[in-house]
Amino acid sequence: MSIVAEKWHHSLAVLDVSSNSGINDQSVELFRNFGLPKMQTLDLSSTNVTGEGVRKAMLSCPKLKRLNLTSCRGVPRGLKQWHDQSKLSNLVVALDGLGSD
16 A cells, blocks of 8 residues: 555545455555545545544545545444545544544
8 A cells, every 4th residue: 555655645536445454544644644635535444444543544635525434443333434525524523532643
């Protein structure tokens, strides 16, 4: 994933890494390192990302409109779902309550 983030971070708009148990908070830290200014859809379903990792990923994707967190074991119940643009602000508030950098 580091190659993808490094090479296409400036133009990547959709990323689906679902059902990949190798994706975790350390993986999404790459988003923060490179920034994903055009990312609109991110599918993290069935990965090992936690709520804190999701929060960091969201901070790196200012244009995010859709986020899939279904079946993410490290994400709190109630947040494991598809989040569209109308639900993302509520998700930010919920994740901010979990902790900070």
